[in-house]
Amino acid sequence: MIQCSISMSFITLMYMIALPVLSKRYSPKWRYRICLAIGIGWLIPFRPFIELPILPLKRSQSQLILTQSPLSYPLTDSPLPVISSGNRELLNNASSFSIWKLVFLIWIIGIFTMLTYHLLRHRHFLKMVTRWSETVDSPEIITLLNSLKKEQQIDKNISYKICSVIASPMMIGYFHPVILMPPLKLSDKELTLILRHELIHYKRKDIWSKTMLLAATILHWYNPVVYLMAKAASLQCEISCDALVLQQENKHTRIQYGETILSVIPCVNSQQTILSTNFYGGKKEMKQRILSMLDDTKKRSGIFLFILAALSIMLTSTTLISSAEQLTYIENTAFTKEEYDKLLALRFDGYQDMSIADFKQAVSSTVDTPEYMELLERFYNDEQLNGMKDTNEIAAFLFYELLPLTTEKWDTRYYFFNSFTIRVENADPAYFEYTLSLSIKNDQQSVKTYSNTRKAIMEEMNAFIENQPESNLHDRWSVSNALQPIISDLFDRFQNNDLEIQLGYCFVPRGEYDDNKLTYQ
Template sequence: MTVEEYSSEIIRLILSMTFTGSIISSLLFILKPIIKDRLPKSFQYYMWFSAVIGLMLPVSKILRIPVSDASIVPMKSMYDIVLRISDTASEKPVNLVFAPRQITCLPSAAAILYIFWQIGMVLALGFHILCYGFYIRKLGRHNLSANQQETELVKTPILIGFFRPSVILPDKKYGDMELRNILMHEMTHRKRHDIFVKWLLIFVGAVHWFNPLVHFVRREMNKACELACDESVIKRLDRKGMQQYGDTLIAVAADSIRKMPLSVTMFEDKKNLKERLGAIMKHKKYPRRTVITASIVLVTIVCVILGTSALHGASRHDYMDNFSLQDQMQIREGKLKEAIRNYDKENNLAALVSINYLDSGEITNAYIYIISHGENPDSEILSGIKALASKELELDIQNIYLECI
């Protein structure tokens, strides 16, 4: 596989995933106001993972439906083709002259797009990792003793770290009830592996940095994550405990908030305080049947979208892309030969086809040599063959050279 073919394949794959993920994400944004108060917050959080699956799973490759075409026969070497035609041709001498294939050293559009996409992904991913590294370094430098510099560094309780998660508290005096609520919240994040989800969303955002919808999906998942975490904590509390938990949120929100990269904080956005407090006060148990039914409907819809993407990937164009560029051209040469043979079966025509093309896959011209066991075809048949070749190769007729031998 050449660099151009590899670049084209990667770009096509990324665009396919971003299209599938965008369709699922758009559907979830439409459903959000409908199910907001009708389904548990945990369901509303986990449903967004279907969008992540669409953005990261190349269904057009994994679920590819094979397309069989008996007319497609991989061609052998040009020497074998000549021998095959010579065996069926008349005793006329065959003098064949083929124009050399044209080669270009200029990068294709796919290669340029691939480089541009890679640069964007590296910058987006590198930015978050560097910010995280700098913050961890500062935190490690000042975590031995409480002082004014440490107080300025940590302003809100956070859960940070992937392999060894730690709960970090600001230099502030908390009551026993507040401390219990804070630790329950952060430990719930740890049990649900929300730090891993943060890393995953950062990676997805870097891969699809050019898709603005992914930014809104990340923001929505972060908000849904906190709502689901609150729900998981308060379902074990009575009404008084829920009120105290809400008071803890208000107390934490009163502190200045500084977002930490790749961390989970108890409160990331003051704008969501009203929604979180409202969700706490409206908390109720949902019938299991409702949740199961909603899950089945969501899974069915997502599977239909993924299946449609897989069917699209099984199209004729994608099937041809499984072959190298040289194989693709040999297949097209073979199909054109078959079409010419079927065009005038009475004269038992045989043909030798040579296609010249660029490294980008663009066909520049074609040479067709017609061999007939009887009399040479008349001008009308030759014109028809030219028109047939123009249609098969999607090439201007003036770039098709036809000769009887």
């Protein structure tokens, strides 16, 4: 939901910034449809999961090809988490309540409050108009209304009432539509234009569209951008409706229609509801509507623009959403979704902010069952998952955080491996491998501190070998001399009383690779 709110805020703001320019070039109908598409994007927080291909590393200035070879972990005495019995209080205290649960509770309360407010307000409005409305039975008006219904190809029975408590013409009712008219003196032409306007609203199901927009504002009540979206959509709804009313009319009729709209402005001081069409939407909006209806220049169709907006809505945040998707399941592996759920249950809410000691204790309490033991033993020995630890978020959590922080000798050391076979086309390969050992001296440091240290060191070591010039691949001393300042810098930045670092590496130049003669430095 938060991902949806952020991505749709960006799309909404970009569209609103571009709208003044788009209004001069594209038809109101398509501008309104784009607004509805954006509203649907706000309302539906889930997007289709689309796997975007990740392009392989390419060198623009050399022909180096790097192959990262996953190696099995050299575990310490026991690969299994420490098992303790009884005391599960720490786990319950750590995971039963979190900041996200508080946020979720506030969000639900906000939704309930907003929904209750709009329902009560609409109910009050219906009571008022029921009490103060009179059905119009004038033959002339009924004949005009039926004629306009026939013109719009509408068969539904639509009532027409005069209501003294409303500000401007409007239509209410999902299944039993009613056109409400304030007690205004209107000419036949003015009345014809107003009734045509309201009937077009009915034909396009605009009340349902407004309900959808209202649902989006309730769902994202905490985000001010969603209210801007709903207001912009409401204005484009009226502008596009005006355009349909006046599409066959001359300049004189357009001016007359604008004067009709202006004539209701002094009356705007009474009952309203958001679940209706609304002939009047405010002075600023009226100005935009009048300028639009007086603009009779030919506009482009906005089909391409609509498709572009729809694709943007669907594809925005694909990276975020695919990340969320990876947090639940990895397809085509030896584990079922239920087993992944059990493994990821160890990724407690806010676990990165927990101390290493608390995280270890929480895991130990949770896995104290034969089923968990069997599952963890299978996972620790799964070479496929091991090979995915640098490309998949689940595997990274399991192998880079859960395993080293909960292993029997977790406080002594744990090794992280990366190896690269570096090839030049049609030539012998060179080989680089390094190991990182992190010794935890203070188990009160956070999991996040430990993880960030590991990530930073591994990223810099990976970047080092990936950026080696081809000339260095022939000489181990060149690589060693280039690497020493980097290793010294890493030790200066990350070695402290809480965490001890040991870093070993091996480089074999081109033509000298022998798996039995690898020596670490």
